[in-house]
Amino acid sequence: MDYSIKNKNIILSEPDLDLDETLDCGQAFRWKKISSDYECTYTGRFLNDSLTVSQTSRGCFILHDVTEEEFLGKWVDYFDLGTDYTELKRQFSEDETLSKACNFAGGIRLLRQNSWECLISFIISQNNNIPRIKGIIDRLCEHYDDRFPEAEELAAETPDSLTYLRSGFRAKYLCDAASRTAQGLTDLNAIAAMPIDEARSALKAIKGVGPKVAECVLLFGMHRTEAFPVDVWIKRVLAEYYPNGFPAFAAQNAGIAQQYLFHYIRSISGRTE
DNA sequence: CGCCAGGACGCCC
DNA sequence: GGGCGTCATGGC
Numbered sequence: 001m002d003y004s005i006k007n008k009n010i011i012l013s014e015p016d017l018d019l020d021e022t023l024d025c026g027q028a029f030r031w032k033k034i035s036s037d038y039e040c041t042y043t044g045r046f047l048n049d050s051l052t053v054s055q056t057s058r059g060c061f062i063l064h065d066v067t068e069e070e071f072l073g074k075w076v077d078y079f080d081l082g083t084d085y086t087e088l089k090r091q092f093s094e095d096e097t098l099s100k101a102c103n104f105a106g107g108i109r110l111l112r113q114n115s116w117e118c119l120i121s122f123i124i125s126q127n128n129n130i131p132r133i134k135g136i137i138d139r140l141c142e143h144y145d146d147r148f149p150e151a152e153e154l155a156a157e158t159p160d161s162l163t164y165l166r167s168g169f170r171a172k173y174l175c176d177a178a179s180r181t182a183q184g185l186t187d188l189n190a191i192a193a194m195p196i197d198e199a200r201s202a203l204k205a206i207k208g209v210g211p212k213v214a215e216c217v218l219l220f221g222m223h224r225t226e227a228f229p230v231d232v233w234i235k236r237v238l239a240e241y242y243p244n245g246f247p248a249f250a251a252q253n254a255g256i257a258q259q260y261l262f263h264y265i266r267s268i269s270g271r272t273e
Numbered sequence: 274c275g276c277c278a279g280g281a282c283g284c285c286c
Numbered sequence: 287g288g289g290c291g292t293c294a295t296g297g298c
Contacts, residue, residue, distance in 0.1 A: 026279060122279090129278040132296060168294025173281085210281045231279040262279075 001081050003071070008064075010071045015061035016085045018107020019053065025108055025263060027220050029121055029134045030141070046078055047114050048147050080109050092250060097241040098257055101264035108259045111220065115188040116181065117148050118221025119206075122213045123173045136167045154178035173208025180206055192222040199224070219255040228254040237265045
């Protein structure tokens with residue numbers, strides 16, 4: 001990972017990352033595109049940390065107004081810059097379908113997000129669409145001065161007091177997740193370190209967390225790259241291209257492969273959003 | 274108006 | 287243990 005520092009900005013000349021694909025692929029919901037000229041720019045938040053990033057037409061990745069200390073201590077981890085995605089995609093390319101998927105959306109990197117923020121975000125995501133998911137999370141954070149609320153803060157709410165979110169039937173699930181976490185009945189840090197099946201069960205003890213949401217929390221919020229969220233689109237991929245099962249050589253990074261496959265199958269089905 | 278959105282629950286058998 | 291109606295909300 002080569003980087004340079006210019007005018008308080010950190011610049012990566014060969015990031016192996018596509019900003020649009022990474023920040024607008026449905027893994028994180030708090031990044032907003034504020035410019036798409038020759039420099040594509042997003043501003044966003046991760047718990048209480050905010051950042052503006054951009055990518056030039058030549059691919060340079062720029063983190064605006066961050067110190068080297070913040071970069072190395074926080075954002076290298078968030079953008080998973082310590083992982084060699086080029087090598088990962090080279091391995092994936094042994095498989096024909098995965099190879100095509102990597103060529104289509106190979107600029108996606110798996111963000112290392114916060115588990116609590118992910119849990120709440122993906123509970124909201126169920127039977128919902130991305131613009132509306134973003135809207136609900138916007139209203140939630142706006143309510144706390146643009147911070148993401150702590151479990152203890154959210155645990156003080158009730159489905160009735162959360163009507164401002166307009167999250168529908170999901171409000172009661174948010175309350176259960178918050179109160180369980182605040183009480184310590186759900187310990188996300190402990191779950192992150194559990195064997196995967198045990199972690200799945202622990203997450204599904206929360207009302208409103210089923211197989212899909214549990215898998216998303218494991219993958220996006222705990223960086224368990226073997227987690228493999230299956231929705232209607234991935235079901236189609238499995239049925240059409242992997243009738244005999246997903247290739248074992250990719251099992252340890254199945255979740256990252258899933259990201260490429262998800263966007264690939266949607267693209268060839270005529271879906272782009 | 275009906276249909277769908279990166280699902281999960283409750284109830285049925 | 288699989289099948290099915292239901293659950294809010296908003297965009298099309």
